[in-house]
Amino acid sequence: MKYTILLNISLLAGVLVPGILQVPLLAQDDRDALLLLEKVDKNLSSESRIFESSMTIHGRRSDRTLTSKSWSKGEDSALTEYLSPASEAGTKMLKLGDNLWIYTPAADRTIQISGHMLRQSVMGSDLSYEDFMDDRKLTEMYHAAALVKDTLRGTRVLVLDLTAKVNDVAYPRQKMWIDAEKHVPLRQEMYARGGRLLKRIELYDVQRIQNRWFPTRMVYKDMLKTGGGTEFRIESIVFDAEIPAYLLSKAGLR
């Protein structure tokens, strides 16, 4: 799973934030954009990974933090177990291909999530089940077009405009601000087909982990929801780790 945390990455065209230095890239062709996107994929994707994370949901009334441990292998298999708070501890989410199941010890039931439910918020956060599920490489999902050189939070970035080349993506268009040196996204904006901004992700604390750059803190904001967004922190992460096969099967849910 490319990044269960970063979730899918879709982006698209739009207007840059006023005040940010913008210099059009001259003679920058689509091939350059594709190469850049491949470098991003190289940083974010891996054969497998195990990580522990915390997710703080800034609601209108209060904040709430959940911790979880996740195992993922390739693009199709992932398991997340919630560790805290006590009310959520033991709840597991399993993704196998296009299917998603949730097991909860409270009801001792495994429930499949499908259809429009996949677009619903997970645990009241700014992330949807679809966000959690889509772990394909960016280059598999999007055509890239380079837009401009820019600076974001004092870092030189390249802004890519991504348009979906497959139909089964959550966001048909994305716009991505990519660190020009480390080749990781620092900001993503996801848009609907009609051009409406649906979600924004700000990525921080890019660290060197196992010979790759990886953002360890992300703030998601569902633009259609009220609330202060959802902050996702990677507490620890191991890439290309061995994962027992049973864990990424329905048997691993109970």
Place this chain on the structure above:
Amino acid sequence: MKKFLFKGILRDKGRSLLPVIVVSLGALLTVFLYSWVTGVLGDSVEMSSNFEGGDVKIMTKAYAAESNQFPNDLALLNVDALLEELHSVFPEVDWASRIRFGALADFPDSLGETRGQGPVAGWGVDLLSENTREPERFNLPAAVVRGKMPEKPGEVLLSEDLAARFDVGPGDVFTLFGTTMEGGFSFVNFVIAGTVRFGTTGLDRGAVLMDLEDARSAFAMEDAAGEILGFLPQIHYDEDLAQEIAARFNDHFNQYTEEAGEDAEFSPTMLTLSQQEGMAQILVYSKAVSAMLIFLFVAAMSIVLWNAGLLGGLRRYTEFGVRIALGESKSHIYRSLIWEALMIGALGSVLGSVAGIVLVYIFSARGFDFSGFIQNATILIPGVVRPAITPAIYYIGFIPGVFSMVLGNMLAGIGIYKRETSRLFNELDV
């Protein structure tokens, strides 16, 4: 003269009996049909009140702004203390806490795996308390198609159409998958106690009714409620009283919130039924339709009784001729005619109104059950309707009864002034 005329009316039945009967019937029909129209439209509003809005409803301001989405993360907290205060300040109002929710009903197969799923709109209402009136408000005992009412925690009612779609029935278990007040997962297994059909597509497509405490437990809403509904003692909605109560409540809590420095967004606010989303239009429409129907009926009844008065006056053409011939002045005859009409109209109106009011009280208590005719209705309409008891039933019968009778006689009496004494003997064949 008036006493003489009144005695004449009582003694000369040929002159008074038929007009009094006609006026009485007219007044009776006016009173009863006025109550009927008011009652039917009032019952429709009352049904909305019972299911959705109460006569008044308390929510947090933030919840009220998005109430159609049932945002339970913005629900009222410390509900027990709030209810205690409400019972103390507004003892005449019946208060009921409720939790509305949207969720997914998941029906398992024999291995506990998902066999089928459907979205549901749910109510957490007080079903199990000893003196609860909530089942009556939802007309639940009559709406149960299979099984029985929930008798213990963990038992719920499911809409019959949804149950039939997933081939489940009383005794079967399903899992409700929703969101807790804090936004967490809520997975709770419930037993289907019975299935219900309300007769409206919107509700029957996918409704779940459970006890309030079950909902609180499922959605982690201890001492919380999405909304508190207040029901006034009157059968039909009383906008003036509702507004007065809401104004008192809101004044009190606005002041309290300001003094306590609490977040105004989550302070309670009370809305009357007419202030709730979509209800203002329904109430205006209801009043307009009611007023139009009543106007048309009273006008029609007035024309009938006016004609009765007119014919009554014309029928006495010969009598007036004799009286003129005997030397009675035309103006005296005209005045006596009007006085007689006034007395007959008043007598008939009193008798008709009394009979109408008695009928209204009887049928208001019993109600008319039309539920068998509206099983496929797609809108929220009541199965049992009752004529309304309002102050207007005590005077509305007098409008056609007295005014029309007098007007008819006044018109008929104009002919008196056109009679010429010289031609009277010819006219009277003397």
